[in-house]
Amino acid sequence: MIDQILTASVLASAIRLATPYIFAGLGETFGQRSGVLNLGVDGIMLMGAFAAFYTVFTTQSLLLGVLAALLVGLLLGLATAFVSVTLKAEQGISGIGFYLFGLGMSELLYQKLIGTPKSVTGFPPLAIPGLSDIEFLGIGQIFFRHNLLVYLAFALVPISAFILNRTTFGLKIRAVGQNPEAADAMGVNVARVRYMTVMLGGLMAGLAGASLSIALLNVFQQNLTSGLGFIAVALVYFGRWRPVGVLLGALLFSFVNALQLQASVIAPNIPSEFAVMAPYAITIIALVFASKQTEKPTALTKPFERGE
C-alpha cells in the first residue's frame, strides 16, 4: 500500500505542483517583510500567465514568453505599489480590486486574442545529466527531470533568503517592515524600499503565472489559477515570512495534494470531497504543531507617513 502511495512520481508531482506557490510566495514575502500586504497576487499571476501564453502562442519563443510575464508582473507591481504606498490605500481592499481586475482582464484578452482553448509547447523537461539517472530512491526522477522554471523556483529560495538576510537592501526591507519611523530617521527611503519589494513581488507573481501557462499546463483558460495565488499568500504566513518556511509550506501543501490525487487512483472508495480537502486541513494542523513564536512584520498593512 504505502509503496503504491509514496511513489517517486508522486514526489515528483509534489515538486511540480509547488513551483507556482514558491514563485508567488517568495515574491509576496518580500512585500510583506517591508510592510505591504499584496492580496492581488492571483490577479497578477493570471495576467502574467496570459502574457506568457500569448507571447509563446504567437512567437513560439519561450524566452520572450517569460520576459512578457515579467514585464506585466512588474507593471502591475508598480501599480500596486503606487496605490498602497503613495496613495496609502487600504491594502486589503485594493488587493482584492487588483485581483478582480487581473481576473477579468486576463479572460477578456484571452477571449479577444485567442478565443478558444489552445495549447502551446512549453518548457520541456530538462534532465540534469548524471543526477537525473540516480536510481536510488528514485531521486533522479523526483528532483532532476523537471523543466527549467521548476529548477528556477527552487533556486530562488536560497537567493531570496540571502537577499533578505545578507544585503543592505534586505536590511532595509526588514527595518522598513518592523519600524518604518526608525528606518526613515536613519535616512532610508521607506517609500522607495516598499516600491522595490512590491514590484519584485509583482515580478515573481508574473513568473508564477508563466510557470503555469507555459511550463506546467501549457494551456490558458479564464481563471487559470483558480485561487492559487491566495493560497500562496496564506503560505507566506505559514512560512513565517521566511523563504525557507514558504518553501516548506508549498512542499507540504503540494505533497498532500499529490498524495490525494494518487489516492483517488489506488483507493477509489475514499470520498473525493475529503481527499480534495486534505491539503487545506493538513496545512492548518501542521501549523498548530509548528513552533509557537512568530515575528510578523509589525508594520504590515500600515501605510507610513511622517508625523507631519
Added chain:
Amino acid sequence: QAQDAVFRVAAVAPSATNDLAFSQSMYDALLAIQKEMGEDQFQFVFQDGTFIVDDAAVALREWASSGEYDLVIAHGSQYGAILEELAPEFPDVSFAWGTDQNTFGLDNVYAYTAASNEGGFLNGAMAALMTKTGVIGVVGPIEVGDAKLYVDGFVAGAKAAKPDVTVNVTYIQSFSDVPLATEAAKTHIANGADILTGTAQMVVGAIAVAKEEGALWFGTQSSQAELAAEAGVQFQVYKWEVVLRDIIANIKAGKLGGEAYVITLANGGLVMEKGLR
C-alpha cells in the same frame, strides 16, 4: 410572445461560451439555429460566466418580465430551483432548462438533457480496445449530473469491451480548477494510463497532457479535436439544436412547455465526431 415575426431567445449559462464544453454546446446550438432561420427570423442574447446562481435569477426574472422573449433558457442544472420559483409567476412566458428532465409539472417549462452515457459507452468501449497498457484515466469535476452520466457510461463501455481493463476515475471536485485537473491527468499517466478522457471545462490541461505524453484523448460535450490534435480520437458532441427546433416549433404552435427532451445518438442530438487521429 413578442408580436413581430422575429423569434427571440435569451439564455444564461454558468461558464464561458468558448469553454469547449457545456456552455459552448448551447451557444453553438443557438448559432446553428440562427444560421438555419436567418438573423431576421431568429435572434438571441446570451449571458455567460454566470456561475453565481443568484445572478442568473436576476437575469431570468428580467427577461421573463420584459415580455420581449419567446423563449428563456436556463442552461445549467443549478438553475432549476430558480426556475421552479420563477416560472409560475410568468405563466405566459416559455422557459427551458437543462440538463434535467423535470418540468416541475409546469406547462410553461421545457426540460432537456443529454444521454451522455451513450457516447460515454462508445468512447469507453473504443478506448478499452485501443489501450496497450490496459489502464485508462478519467478526470471528472464533481460526481453528479451530466459528468457522472458520461463517466459511468464510459466505465461501463470499457468493461463491456474488455472486462479486465482498469479504469481509474478521479473527481477533482471542481469545474474550473485547471491546474488540479492537469496534475490529475499526469497522475493517471504515472499510473500507467495511455488513454485519457474527461468532462467539463477544466479538462483543457488534461488534453495538453495527453498530447505531451503521447497518450490518447476521448472527449465529450463539444468537439475538442482542434485542441487535442493528433491525440484526439473521438468526441461526443451535443447538438442541442435538435431539441431547440422542436421547442421553437411548439412555442410557435402555442405550446409553452410541459415536455422533457433527451438528446441521444438515435435522435441525432448526440454525434460522435472523429479526432485528427
Added chain:
Amino acid sequence: MRGIVKRFPGVLAVNHVDFDVQASEIHALLGENGAGKSTLMKMLYGLYHPDEGRIILDGNEVRIHSPHDAIQRGIGMIHQHFMLVPSLTVAENIALGMRSTRGLILDLDVVSRRVQELSEQYNLRVDPQTPIWQLAVGEQQRVEIIRALYRGASLLILDEPTAVLTPQEVDDLFRVLRQMTADGHALIFISHKLHEVLAISHRITVLRDGQKVGTIPTGEATRVKLAEMMVGRPVVLEYDRPPVERGPERLRLVSVSARSDRGDLGLKEVSLSVHAGEILGIAGVSGNGQRELAQVIAGLRPVTSGSIELDGRDVTGALPTTLIGLGLCYIPEERMVDGVIKEFTVAENFVLQDHGRANYTRAGIFLNFGAITRACRQAIRAYEIKTPGTDVPVKTLSGGNIQKLILARELTRSPQVIVAAQPTRGVDIGATEYIHRRLLEQRSQGAAILLISEDLDEIMALSDRIGVMYEGRMVGIIPRASADVNTVGAMMAGATLEQL
C-alpha cells in the same frame, strides 16, 4: 535657525523661533512638555518641514528635505523615542541606511569591529550581536549614541538623552559629550533636568508654548531662574515629606524569581516588604530587574519561584483582574504601550480597568458614558490635565499629560498598594512636581508605595527606605537617612552593604 514656524492641525507647535549653535558648543534646549523642543529639532533633522523661517548651515541657507538629506549634511539626531528596530541586532541597526564597504552585501563584521572600537574609545559597553529588544533602555541609549558617533555627525541633536539614565550613566554620557565637543562637534542638548543642563551646556535656550522665552549663557543661569522661565511661575524644587507613622505590612515578596524576555532569570530571589504609609524607593541602573519586579507584582509576568502577598493574602500568580480588585495599582514604565490605548479617547482610557464597574455601567453591560465622562472631567480638573476634551484620542496629548491621566486613573481608584515605575520619566518639572506631591499625598493617606526609578534625585526626594537592584538581585535596602548619593551609587554598581 531663523523665525521658524511649525503648525500642526490645531496646534502652533513652534512660533517664530530663532536658534543657533556653534562648533564645539553644547547648546541646551529647555521647555515643558509640548513646548516645541522636539518639533524644532525634527525640522533641523528633515523629519518635518518649517511652515516659515530659514535654516542656515555653515553660513549658507539650506532646505533639509529628509533625514537622509540631514545625514548627508552631517546632522545626527538621538530621538526622544528611540529610533531602533527591535528585531534587528545592534550592528544591523547601526549599518541601516549606511553604505556598505562591500557594495550591496552587508558588512556586519566590519561594522561590529568599528562599534567595538568606538565603545572602547568612549567606554560605552554594547554587544553588537544582541537584538535590540533584549536591551534595557539605558543600553539602547548607548546604541543610539554609538550610531551617531559612527555616522560622524558634526552636529548632533540629543532629545532628552538622560531621561532614562542613572547618575553614573549620565556622567559617562557627559564625558562622551565633552570629548565630542573637544573634537569640534556641535551639540544640541534637550532635557528637563536643570542640574544636568547647568552641568553640561554652554548656553541655554528656553521655549514655552512654542515660543522662545530667551537664551542665556549657562554662567548666568540658576535652577530657580530656569524653572521660572520654563513654567512662567515660581516652582518648588524641594518638598518636605510630612512624617507618617508606618502602618501594617501591605506588600510582601519572599525570594521571588522570574524570567526576563531574554529567557534568563531577570529577577533573582528578591525579597521586600512595603508598609502602609511608606514609600520604598527602588534604585538601580536600567535593566537590572526593575522591569521584571514591577511586572511580577502587577501579575503581568509569571513567577518562577517565591511568593507574593497582598495584605497577608497570597497572590502569587494571580491574574491582573484579581490584583486590581484587591486595590493594587500599577503605573507602568512604558506608558504609551502598557498604560494607555492610544486610539481610545481620554474618557475610554480613564476606565481601562473599571469599565465594568457598577457605577460606570447600566444593566451590567451598557457603558454609562454620562457617569464616565463626569468622572473623567473631574479627574481632568483635579489633576490639571491639558486636553481639548474627554472624547479626543489620547495620542493627541503630550507625554506629560498622558502620564498625568494615568496617574489620575490609578489614584482615583483609592489604591492600597501603588507600584510606580519611572512615574516622571520624560515629564517636565511642573508635572514632575505635581506627580511627586500626589504620591506623597497617597502616602499620607496610608497607601504602600513601591517607587521604581532610575532618577536618583527622585528616589532620594521621596523614599522612606531605598532598595538598590543589581543584576536582578536586591543588593540591599537602607533607610533614607543613612543613604547618600555615593553609597547608593556604589550599590547600583553592585557593591553590597557589607563591602561598604
Added chain:
Amino acid sequence: MNFRPSAVTLVFFKTFANSLLNAWPLLLAIAAAAAAASLLLLALNANPIQAFSSMLQGAFGTTNATAETLVKAIPVLFVAIGICVAFRGGVVNIGGEGQMIAGAVAGVTAALTLGPIITFGPLLIALCLVCGFLAGALYGGLAGFLKAYFNVNEILSTIMLNQVAVQMMNFLLNGPLLDPAELGTNHIPKTARIVQWAELPRLSLSLGDNFELFTRTRLHFGLVLGIILAIVIYVLLWRTTIGYRIRAVGQNERASRYAGINVRRQIVLAMFLAGGIAGLAGVVQVLGLQYRLQTDGSPTGFTGNAGFNGIVAALFGGLNPLGAIPASVVFGGLLVGAQKMQRDLGVSAALITAINGLIVVFVVSSQYYIRQRARRRLAAPTSPAAAAAERPAAAAALEQQA
C-alpha cells in the same frame, strides 16, 4: 439601556457630512474609474454612455432593479457586520465564505428536520437562524481559538477553512442532505425545498391601493434583519463593556492585559461573533431567497462571493456596522448593475469583473485623502496673526526674568 438615539444618527450625519465636504477625491476616483472603464468599452466597440446608463438602470432604474440590488446587498451586509467585529478585535477574518456555508448547512438542516414538527413559522425561522449563527460562530471561533491558543495565523486558517467548508458542503449535499426525490438520479446536489412557513417573508409594503413598494420582487425580510443587526452590533461595539474589551484588545493587547482583560478570550469571542454573523448571512440566503441549499462544487456558486465582498464593504464602511449599510447597498448596485450592462450590451462577463476591479481600486485609493481632509477640517489651525499677537507676551515674560 444607555442607548442614546442621537448616537446612530450622529454617526450617520458625521460620516455623511464629512463625505460630502470631502467628496471631491471620491468623485475624482469615480471619474477616473469611469474613464478607464470607458477606454475598455471603446476598445470592445461598446458605447460607454449607454453602458453606464444601463448599469445605473440595472442597479436602481426600476423598483425591481432596486429590489435586486438590495437582495444582493443583504448577505454582503451581514458578512460586513461580522467583519467589523473581527477587525475591530484585531483579527483579520478572511473566512466569510466558509462561515456562510457552515451557517447555511446548519440552517437548512434545521429547517428540513424541524420544519414538519414546528408549524409556527416565526419560531421555526428563529430556530434556523440560531442554528446557523451557532454553526458559523463555531466555525469562525475555531479560527479564533487556533489563533489565541496555538498562534495559528488567522489569515492562513480562514483561507484554508473556506475550502474545507465547501468540500464538507459538497459531501453532505451529495449524501446525508441530498433531496430524497433526487436519490439515484444524479442531478446537481441539492437539499429538498424547505417548508413554506420556514421562508422569510417577502418585503412588499402597499400603503393603500395607489402606493405600493417592492411588490412582486424578491426583496425579503433579511434586509430588515440586517439593518437591525447593524444597529445592535454598533451598540455592542461602542456602547457595551463587551465591545469595549474587544476593541481594546484589537488596538493594544499589552495595555488590555495590563488592565486585566483576558486577551485570548476576546480574540475567540470576536471570531465567534464574526463567524456567527457570517453564518446568519448563509441562513438568510437559504430562508429568504433560495429555499434550499445546492452546490455546483464551488463556494461562489452559493455565496456569490459575499464572503469577500463583505470585507470590502466593511472597510469602505470604516469598520462601522452603520457605515457598512450604505457600503453594501452601493456594492450590491455595482454587481447587479454590471450584470445588466452585460445583458444590454452583450459585453463579456470578464469585462464586468475587470471594471468592478477598477472601481474598487480607484475608490479605495481616494479614501485616504478623504480621511485627511476630514481630519484637517476637524482641527482648525491657529492663525499666524493670532500667533504674532502672542509674541509680545513672551517678550514681556523674558523682561521679567532678566
